[in-house]
Amino acid sequence: MRHPRALDARLFSRVASSHTLLPWLAGAAVMGLSGNRGARRAALRATGSLALTSTAVSIAAKSASSHRLPPRPATRAFPSGHAAAVAAFATAVTLESPWLGAALIPLATAAAVLRARTGTYSPGEVLAGAALGVGVSAATCRWWPLHVDEPADTARPNVPVPALPAGLGLIAVVNSDAGGDTPAEAELRTLLPMADIRLCASGIDLHLVLDQATKDALAHGGALGVVGGDGTVNAAAVRAIESGLPLAVFPAGTLNHFAADLGLATLKSTADAVEAGCGGAVDLGRVTSADGASTYFLNTFSIGVYPELVRAREARETRLGKWPALCIGLLRVLADGTPSQVTIAGRHRRLWLLFAGNSRYDPPGFAPSYRRTLNDGLLDIRTVDGSHPFARTRLVTAFLTGTLARSRVYQATTVTRLRIDGMSAEEDYTRDGEVSPATDALHLDKAARALTVYLPPPQ
16 A cells, blocks of 8 residues: 555556456456446346357467367467456447546556567457457447437427426325335435425326325426336326327336436436426327227337247346347247238238337337337337247348348348238237237327426537
8 A cells, every 4th residue: 555556567467468368258247247238238248248259269270270270288279368358348338438448448458568578379369369359349249239328319399398396296196016115115205395295106097196295296387206117107207198288208117118208317306307497399109999998109019929038038137148049038038929910001020020119219129118219209119020930940040140130030020010910819018018808900100299397408
């Protein structure tokens, strides 16, 4: 401690010159457990890139051996495996989080330089390894595109969005069954002490509580708030549209995809938006049945095996990462499921799945994760056709090779409306994670800029 600069230099040198990858894997573990979404994505991409790079180095070493290159010591291979691994790790982290990358790049560079200076590897081997690691990390973006941590675009609000200091005038319903339990209620009371916060405990009808809260908010000229996941927010959104109230979405449920796309990652971010009076209008997807009854979806609508695919992916995503979990989930649902027989736009189809997103989703393929806009007036349609020969095998092959866009089995397009006929009595559809029985005919379209929501204040 009397020589902090010397201690810092020794620590830096020890990590950079380590002959194992344990310090880097430990760093990935710390990022994964940090609770920061960007850091978690960086950890997953870095770990996956490191594994892929190690495989690529092994292949390169075997290839060099098969060409009868001059014999090398047993501890050496072409290219430098360690330089490749640390370069892949640092590049992957930088892609997801430039600030974290700025801290890791000097360590990775020092590790590569020390390899060359100590004579363990030649400069050419080190450079080749580093180039391989960077290339592998960059290639992962083909299957797992980078996430954009910016709120989706919205339109100008259709109804007034009042600034409510300390939450005065806000009536917020906390759904305890959705994950927004007492801790969320207590935190919200601290953030907005003047708000009228109503807890919907387990066993109480959420819809009745929302109905009364909507009436009271309308009578006081305030705003409606909801604390819960996507299903709870969906129920509140319908009432906000019908009453002409702005909606404050507080993320505290199992799934908070809609709040994430709005840029509302925490209860505090929504509380800040309520106090600032910042808002915008977003589209909602609409499902109209044969009897004329309509329901809405904030995020997605689907039929077929897609709901099972999502559940299978999410059950493994924390341990394996999104892409490997999605791959395993796809294999399982295709092995156990059967295609749905439906008629779309007058054409009979055998579909493994049909996905409809409220506005265009990124990335393309089977892992739609986020939206860049919430007011484009479009439905993002993705289907998997089960009528082609060897449809399942061709689909999995295209997914693994990154050629889905050219596969005849998988189709993606955007439309403003879609009609689905011929659904069987046993068929269900899913919207925002909630399962509903289907009627013989369903019509999908958009309620353009129908919902006004609170948004984060501009930075």
